[in-house]
Each structure stands twice: as C-alpha cells, then as structure tokens.
Amino acid sequence: MGSMALGGGAPACVGLAPKNGVFGSNLKQSTGFMLKTTPKVAFSSVRVRASLSSSPQKQHSPKTSGVKSGEEVHIAVLGASGYTGAEIVRLLANHPQFHIKVMTADRKAGQQFGSVFPHLITQDLPNLVAVKDADFSNVDAVFCCLPHGTTQEIIKGLPQQLKIVDLSADFRLRDIEEYAEWYGHSHMAPELQQEAVYGLTEVLRDEIKNARLVANPGCYPTSVQLPLVPLIKAKLIKVSNIIIDAKSGVSGAGRGAKEANLYTEIAEGIHAYGIKGHRHVPEIEQGLSEAAESKVTISFTPNLICMKRGMQSTMFVEMEPGVTVNDLYQHLNATYEGEEFVKLLHGSSVPHTRHVVGSNYCFMNVFEDRIPGRAIIISVIDNLVKGASGQAVQNLNLMMGLPESTGLQYQPLFP
Numbered sequence: 001m002g003s004m005a006l007g008g009g010a011p012a013c014v015g016l017a018p019k020n021g022v023f024g025s026n027l028k029q030s031t032g033f034m035l036k037t038t039p040k041v042a043f044s045s046v047r048v049r050a051s052l053s054s055s056p057q058k059q060h061s062p063k064t065s066g067v068k069s070g071e072e073v074h075i076a077v078l079g080a081s082g083y084t085g086a087e088i089v090r091l092l093a094n095h096p097q098f099h100i101k102v103m104t105a106d107r108k109a110g111q112q113f114g115s116v117f118p119h120l121i122t123q124d125l126p127n128l129v130a131v132k133d134a135d136f137s138n139v140d141a142v143f144c145c146l147p148h149g150t151t152q153e154i155i156k157g158l159p160q161q162l163k164i165v166d167l168s169a170d171f172r173l174r175d176i177e178e179y180a181e182w183y184g185h186s187h188m189a190p191e192l193q194q195e196a197v198y199g200l201t202e203v204l205r206d207e208i209k210n211a212r213l214v215a216n217p218g219c220y221p222t223s224v225q226l227p228l229v230p231l232i233k234a235k236l237i238k239v240s241n242i243i244i245d246a247k248s249g250v251s252g253a254g255r256g257a258k259e260a261n262l263y264t265e266i267a268e269g270i271h272a273y274g275i276k277g278h279r280h281v282p283e284i285e286q287g288l289s290e291a292a293e294s295k296v297t298i299s300f301t302p303n304l305i306c307m308k309r310g311m312q313s314t315m316f317v318e319m320e321p322g323v324t325v326n327d328l329y330q331h332l333n334a335t336y337e338g339e340e341f342v343k344l345l346h347g348s349s350v351p352h353t354r355h356v357v358g359s360n361y362c363f364m365n366v367f368e369d370r371i372p373g374r375a376i377i378i379s380v381i382d383n384l385v386k387g388a389s390g391q392a393v394q395n396l397n398l399m400m401g402l403p404e405s406t407g408l409q410y411q412p413l414f415p
C-alpha cells in the first residue's frame with residue numbers, strides 16, 4: 001500500500017508538552033503579556049496517519065504548484081470546528097478548485113460539520129475527526145486553524161510535501177528567542193520556522209508564491225501593516241512616533257467559551273486589553289522594521305468591541321518634513337492601485353467595519369490631524385476574512401499557482 005512518508009519517512013509521534021513548563025496560567029504573571037489562549041497540552045502524543053486504507057491503490061502525489069485550471073486540489077482543514085475553520089469552509093464553497101477532504105476538531109471530533117455549524121449544512125463535507133485520526137494520504141494542502149502553541153508539533157508531523165497555510169501565530173516571528181519571550185515557551189519547530197514565509201500577501205507576494213509553509217498574519221498586524229509598510233518604505237512618515245489604537249469584534253477571540261467573552265461582559269461597552277504589551281506588537285514591529293531597515297517600536301493598544309466581526313485600526317503618525325497628507329494618500333493609492341483587495345476610499349469617506357464584513361477587503365483612508373505635521377490613518381478589515389481565512393485562501397491560491405482572488409470575490413454584506 002502506498003503509505004506516505006511522514007515528516008521525513010517515519011510516522012510522526014509528537015509530544016505537545018511544553019519543553020520548559022512555562023505554558024499556562026503563570027505566563028501572564030511572569031511576562032506581563034496577555035495570552036489569548038493557554039496552549040492546550042491535553043494529549044501526550046499525536047500520530048498523524050498517512051493513510052487508513054490497506055487495499056492496494058494508486059498513491060496520491062500531492063500537487064505542489066502550477067495547478068491547472070479545473071484541476072482539483074484536495075484540502076484538509078485542521079480546527080474546522082472553530083471560527084476561522086468555518087470561515088475557510090464558507091469561502092471554499094465558492095472556490096472552483098479547492099475541495100475539502102479532511103476536517104479536524106478537538107472536543108467536537110466525531111460530529112458532523114453541519115451539526116456544529118448549521119449555516120453550512122448545505123455543503124457536502126466529511127465528518128470532523130481528531131487530528132491523530134486524520135488521513136492525509138489524499139491531501140494536497142492544509143489550512144491549519146488551531147490555537148497558537150498547538151500548531152508547531154502538529155505541523156511537524158504532517159507529510160512533508162503538503163503545502164500549509166498556518167493561521168496561528170506559531171510561525172510568524174522569525175526570531176525564535178523573541179517568540180519564546182512573547183509566547184512563554186521555546187519554539188518547538190525551529191527548522192520549520194526557518195522555512196516559513198510570512199503571509200502578508202500584498203507585501204510578500206513573490207516569496208509566498210514559492211513557499212511550502214506560510215505563516216498567515218494576525219488580524220491586527222494585517223490591518224496595521226497594509227497602510228504603514230508602504231509609507232515607511234517610501235520614508236514618508238517618521239518611525240519613531242507611531243501610535244496605534246485598534247478595535248476587534250469578539251469573533252477574534254475564537255469560539256471557545258471564556259468568561260471574559262460572555263455577553264454580559266462585553267455587551268454595551270468597549271474595553272482595552274493587552275495594554276502593556278499585546279503579542280501582536282512584536283509581529284507588527286517585525287514587519288515595520290523590515291520596511292524601515294531599522295528597528296521600529298510602536299505604541300499599540302487593542303480594544304474589544306461589542307460586535308461579532310470586524311476590526312478597525314486607527315494609526316496616528318508624524319510625517320517627515322515637507323510631506324503632506326495628500327502625499328500619503330497618493331502613495332498608498334498608487335501602491336494599491338492594481339490590488340483587488342486593498343482600496344483607498346474616496347475623498348473624506350471614513351472606512352467603517354460594516355463596509356467590509358464578509359469580504360476579503362481592507363479599506364483605508366488618510367486624514368489630516370489637527371496638529372500640523374501629523375496624520376491619522378484608518379483601516380478596516382473583517383478579522384475572520386482578510387484578517388484570517390480570506391488571506392489564507394489568497395495565499396494558498398498563490399502557492400498553487402492559481403489567480404490570487406479565486407473564490408474570494410464575495411462583496412461585503414451591508415447593511
């Protein structure tokens with residue numbers, strides 16, 4: 001039987017226990033940083049199955065790139081019972097070539113997908129299985145929609161030929177020391193980290209095309225880097241004085257039940273969190289520093305706002321001497337002129353989150369500050385689409401040699 005090689009030939013048995021025991025509740029006290037979720041270490045080993053079948057059959061050779069029009073690409077969605085996983089399923093319902101063959105869950109393993117997400121009951125999909133029971137022998141590419149901290153070991157155990165887009169934060173920080181500092185444990189797959197390409201599509205398109213493993217950006221980092229990277233590269237704004245106030249809908253926190261996300265805790269109000277240092281700070285600083293070719297530090301505060309989807313980042317910047325708000329606008333407009341998913345609004349139109357909900361768009365605009373020499377930039381995205389699953393599909397399209405917008409031409413849902 002054509003059983004596929006896993007992680008270099010041997011079946012992957014990977015432990016999820018933290019190397020240094022710093023996972024979990026003591027992390028916040030020890031670092032002062034906010035962790036969205038405590039990485040779960042419930043199962044001691046994961047054996048990813050290459051194939052379940054014992055009957056002779058033709059071995060599936062994963063497609064690696066250059067997929068032809070009409071050719072099927074077989075997809076696995078890990079973490080399909082979560083919000084970003086479900087969003088991948090919704091988007092792929094409109095994709096002519098990506099077909100879902102494997103879907104995994106943790107607590108919901110064994111259930112029918114349509115029972116977990118009745119809004120997608122019309123889709124003909126496999127049942128949810130645990131990662132350790134998933135059969136990757138007929139799969140070409142994987143969307144990994146798992147909590148950060150669980151993903152490194154699981155990806156290490158996947159067949160090496162598979163293309164992977166990881167939506168978690170596990171491969172976003174190039175410096176594994178910095179990763180350990182912010183995430184509270186040593187990186188568990190440093191060799192894969194070296195291989196991973198950061199998936200901010202409009203900025204790193206050429207690298208993404210040739211990547212096997214893409215680290216899909218976080219939602220806040222997407223909304224911030226899309227406007228700021230081009231302005232920094234063009235040296236139009238000062239990098240010493242960037243202040244970012246960002247707001248996210250509650251789906252950004254995932255579907256898992258948490259006291260802090262109860263209706264009674266978030267309805268009719270807004271609150272800041274991660275004030276001292278949110279873990280997206282190093283990710284944003286990494287991208288802005290690369291654009292500046294020098295170390296950039298930012299002030300960044302995220303807020304949780306009472307809405308289901310959507311994200312707004314408001315960026316307060318100081319312009320270089322002689323630069324005007326119109327220069328910023330014109331530069332961003334020219335940068336994104338040919339882009340399908342990033343748009344500058346006209347005139348003084350204010351980007352609203354409700355203008356992008358359900359779509360892969362990032363809308364932005366630039367405004368004069370009352371203080372001379374300063375500007376205010378506002379960008380909006382749907383955190384689950386351009387901030388996660390939409391950008392992930394955009395990236396896999398590129399990795400497979402397909403037109404980047406394939407399956408993504410959903411217009412926003414308004415009102």
Ligand SMILES: NC(=O)C1=CN([C@@H]2O[C@H](COP(=O)(O)OP(=O)(O)OC[C@H]3O[C@@H](n4cnc5c(N)ncnc54)[C@H](OP(=O)(O)O)[C@@H]3O)[C@@H](O)[C@H]2O)C=CC1
Pocket residue numbers: 040041042078079080081082083084085104105106107108109131144145146147148150167168169217218219251252253254255256383384387388
């Ligand atoms: N939500 C958002 O807006 C964004 C999220 N992301 C990132 O995407 C990833 C997924 O997020 P999201 O969909 O919101 O999260 P959810 O909490 O909604 O979903 C998590 C998924 O992972 C499964 N899971 C949980 N623990 C394990 C484990 N130990 N082993 C295997 N599977 C597990 C869950 O299964 P079950 O439900 O059955 O327990 C579920 O399917 C995260 O890393 C997140 O940070 C990135 C950008 C934006």
Ligand SMILES: CC(=O)N[C@@H](CCC(=O)OP(=O)(O)O)C(=O)O
Pocket residue numbers: 035036148167168169217218219220248249250251252253254280302304
């Ligand atoms: C509202 C909310 O909780 N948002 C998440 C960020 C969104 C996200 O999932 O980003 P990652 O992919 O980096 O995990 C948070 O603040 O941690």
